[in-house]
Amino acid sequence: MKIWIKVQSDGLIINRLLQDDPPVDCELGHWVPAVHPFLGPGWRILSNGDIVRPESFGTGVVTKNAFLARLSDSERQLLAETSETNSQVSAVRDYLNSLEVVNLYASQIGLAIGVLVENNVISKDRLPQITKLSTASEEPQFALPTLPSETEAP
Amino acid sequence: MLYHKPSQTAFVLVSRAASTALKKYLIEIGFKYPLVFAPNKAGYYSHATYAAAIAQYPNLANYTTYGVFRDPLDRFLSALRFLWKNSVDNPSVVGHDISLCSSYDEIVHEIFNWDPQFQTGSEFTQEVFAPQTDWLAENVQIIDYRDIGNQIRSITATQNSSGLEFRRTNASPTHSFAAASDTVRQFVKSRYAADYSLAAANSIEVPSA
Numbered sequence A: 001m002k003i004w005i006k007v008q009s010d011g012l013i014i015n016r017l018l019q020d021d022p023p024v025d026c027e028l029g030h031w032v033p034a035v036h037p038f039l040g041p042g043w044r045i046l047s048n049g050d051i052v053r054p055e056s057f058g059t060g061v062v063t064k065n066a067f068l069a070r071l072s073d074s075e076r077q078l079l080a081e082t083s084e085t086n087s088q089v090s091a092v093r094d095y096l097n098s099l100e101v102v103n104l105y106a107s108q109i110g111l112a113i114g115v116l117v118e119n120n121v122i123s124k125d126r127l128p129q130i131t132k133l134s135t136a137s138e139e140p141q142f143a144l145p146t147l148p149s150e151t152e153a154p
Numbered sequence B: 001m002l003y004h005k006p007s008q009t010a011f012v013l014v015s016r017a018a019s020t021a022l023k024k025y026l027i028e029i030g031f032k033y034p035l036v037f038a039p040n041k042a043g044y045y046s047h048a049t050y051a052a053a054i055a056q057y058p059n060l061a062n063y064t065t066y067g068v069f070r071d072p073l074d075r076f077l078s079a080l081r082f083l084w085k086n087s088v089d090n091p092s093v094v095g096h097d098i099s100l101c102s103s104y105d106e107i108v109h110e111i112f113n114w115d116p117q118f119q120t121g122s123e124f125t126q127e128v129f130a131p132q133t134d135w136l137a138e139n140v141q142i143i144d145y146r147d148i149g150n151q152i153r154s155i156t157a158t159q160n161s162s163g164l165e166f167r168r169t170n171a172s173p174t175h176s177f178a179a180a181s182d183t184v185r186q187f188v189k190s191r192y193a194a195d196y197s198l199a200a201a202n203s204i205e206v207p208s209a
Helices: A064-070 A073-085 A087-098 A102-118 A124-130 B019-028 B050-056 B058-062 B072-089 B104-112 B123-128 B145-155 B182-191 B193-201
Strands: A002-007 A013-019 A030-033 B002-004 B009-011 B064-069 B140-144
Touching: A073 A087, A087 A102, B002 B019, B019 B145, B050 B058, B064 B145, B064 B193, B072 B104, B072 B123, B072 B182, B104 B182, B140 B145, B182 B193
Parallel strands: B009 B064, B064 B140
Antiparallel strands: A002 A013, A002 A030, B002 B009
16 A cells, blocks of 8 residues: 655645555645655645654654664554554554665654654653754755646756 | 756766765755656655656756766775765665675675676665666766866856855765775676766766776
8 A cells, every 4th residue: 555645735745645546636736655654744845855744743853773772662662562553653663664774864764753752652751862863974965855846847 | 856947957866976965056056856756666766867757757858967977986986985884874784784894895795796787685775886877868968077066067057146166965985995906896897887888988088997
């Protein structure tokens, strides 16, 4: 099953579906495959390539190894258990497992943390310990591509 | 690929050929970096080939498109150092812990077992070790890596009204590996024969040829 997100022309994601075929409807916005499995309503793709998470998700960027190392045993257990029943958490777990060159994707790890907080795998109170801001050398130097609007398209 | 609609100019990004610096510079002067979805995987290309970009955005075929060509040996050694550094953080990057390797020969042995045709397993390493001909299609105008600063400034003179400097970023780490052996050089000549032919056809001087 693919994850599809519906993006408005201003970059705001307004819907998310899990199905094989592209969704079809006539509402404002267009459906595209999700670049990251945890993207959903409330996230926004900016024209400069940044992806902005909803404010409620908090801030923080951390690499995969550092992130996993900072989880407690009980949080690891909860991540495993929750991913069995929650497709969003499952997608994040699979995504974390699929990463190979972690430093390239540091910002995306930060996004994943937001999903885990939203789904109560990690308590918000734990964010200061878990999501320590990365050093400059860990910060991704890589802008993310964006889907151009109809007027911006080449 | 990045494009500038008003001037109908585009650049393909060739992995390990100043692509990060070029992307950063071009975005800052107003180029767009569009999503190019990879048909056979869930995500997108970070270094979309010319063909993949055209498939999703057909009008890019009407743009004047440029791409950077780097001496295949320099590019290959840069990729090895890049993966060597990353393997310290995550040995699974190439399926082997090459962080313990102390020479280019050892890394080539670990990753390729000296088979020039060997295709690595991960999408990331496939891209890093792909020949430049994957990106530098027939209608892509080639920029010589050694003169990249001057050429980029010249090509983007009209878009770069603020006089932004082109600066190199994300260079592979320097490391005290000894110079590439003749065996490694032969490996590169064989693996990247198409790149050497491309350079010759475009009269680009390649020191390792």
